[in-house]
Amino acid sequence: MTNPTHDYYARSHHDHDHAHDHDHDDHKVPNPANEHDNGPPGEYEIMSRAMQELLEQKGLITAEQVAKRMEQFDEEFPYRGAQIVARAWTDPAYKQRLLDDGRAACAEAGVMLEAERLIAVENTPAVHNVIVCTLCSCYPRSLLGMPPTWYKSRNYRSRVVFEPRTVLREFGTVLPDSVTVRVHDSNADMRYLVVPMRPAGTDGWSIERLAGLISRDMLVGVTVPKLPA
Amino acid sequence: MSADFSFKSTYAPAPVRRYNVGDKVTVKRAFPPGHRRTPQYIRGKQGVIERICGAYPNPEELAYGFDGKPEKVLYRVRFAQSHVWPGYAGPANDVIEMEVYEHWLEPVKG
Numbered sequence: 001m002t003n004p005t006h007d008y009y010a011r012s013h014h015d016h017d018h019a020h021d022h023d024h025d026d027h028k029v030p031n032p033a034n035e036h037d038n039g040p041p042g043e044y045e046i047m048s049r050a051m052q053e054l055l056e057q058k059g060l061i062t063a064e065q066v067a068k069r070m071e072q073f074d075e076e077f078p079y080r081g082a083q084i085v086a087r088a089w090t091d092p093a094y095k096q097r098l099l100d101d102g103r104a105a106c107a108e109a110g111v112m113l114e115a116e117r118l119i120a121v122e123n124t125p126a127v128h129n130v131i132v133c134t135l136c137s138c139y140p141r142s143l144l145g146m147p148p149t150w151y152k153s154r155n156y157r158s159r160v161v162f163e164p165r166t167v168l169r170e171f172g173t174v175l176p177d178s179v180t181v182r183v184h185d186s187n188a189d190m191r192y193l194v195v196p197m198r199p200a201g202t203d204g205w206s207i208e209r210l211a212g213l214i215s216r217d218m219l220v221g222v223t224v225p226k227l228p229a
Numbered sequence: 230m231s232a233d234f235s236f237k238s239t240y241a242p243a244p245v246r247r248y249n250v251g252d253k254v255t256v257k258r259a260f261p262p263g264h265r266r267t268p269q270y271i272r273g274k275q276g277v278i279e280r281i282c283g284a285y286p287n288p289e290e291l292a293y294g295f296d297g298k299p300e301k302v303l304y305r306v307r308f309a310q311s312h313v314w315p316g317y318a319g320p321a322n323d324v325i326e327m328e329v330y331e332h333w334l335e336p337v338k339g
């Protein structure tokens with residue numbers, strides 16, 4: 001994913017043209033919350049960092065507590081999308097319910113979503129779907145867990161809308177021109193799930209075995225499931 | 230987590246609305262200040278209503294602590310990539326879709 005010509009962070013590091021007067025030498029440990037961001041920090045991010053540093057200096061919180069809390073987020077939002085999609089692969093009626101009303105279908109499987117609506121979009125031999133949130137990083141966390149680093153990057157968010165095929169190729173997903181690429185900008189109240197195509201040669205597989213083929217990235221649409229070679 | 234099988238979707242089909250699936254619309258080319266969920270790159274572009282998402286509290290009001298009432302109808306609009314990005318490198322049938330609130334849309338005649 002890291003292409004220096006598109007990587008603002010790489011350039012700003014070389015030029016050191018930060019748009020703020022923040023003394024980086026004060027940082028003993030880089031803030032892990034900012035690892036994902038390859039643009040200059042925004043006003044709120046700077047305020048948030050400053051607040052954390054102040055609270056640490058006053059001895060009210062420790063960096064370890066902050067790191068621990070971030071780990072807890074991962075535990076609170078486990079990745080459960082594979083089970084849902086594997087069930088849809090084995091049960092056409094369930095798949096239809098998932099496509100009709102994703103939130104209700106997830107609830108039926110015991111996954112309660114925080115978003116008002118989940119829109120499930122199905123990959124077919126004619127259409128490939130890919131999800132992005134250009135405005136921030138909207139993501140169905142209660143279904144897919146915490147969003148991956150690349151999903152929140154400025155690189156992905158800015159490029160996948162206007163050169164989706166190039167970005168997909170960088171993920172190893174090469175699509176012929178006969179396949180329509182359908183980009184979904186998750187820009188307001190809906191959340192999205194890509195239902196990938198079930199690979200050939202998996203007839204008779206159990207839901208558990210099928211779920212083992214399904215990674216998080218496939219449910220955002222940047223990769224597709226394949227049988228192990 | 231225990232499953233709640235009595236759960237019903239909150240999906241509200243928004244019976245009072247201006248547009249229907251298939252209608253041609255243009256996103257307003259406006260640049261008001263404040264919290265807006267309409268990306269800059271789509272303003273002024275023409276698309277087709279893909280689905281009606283329902284009516285939701287207006288995020289432009291919620292962002293500032295108001296109650297977001299009256300609720301606004303939210304649509305998904307499909308745009309041709311070749312229209313959105315002059316010089317788009319992919320095939321002509323590639324599309325991009327996103328959510329646009331009704332007050333950001335204008336009808337296209339014909």
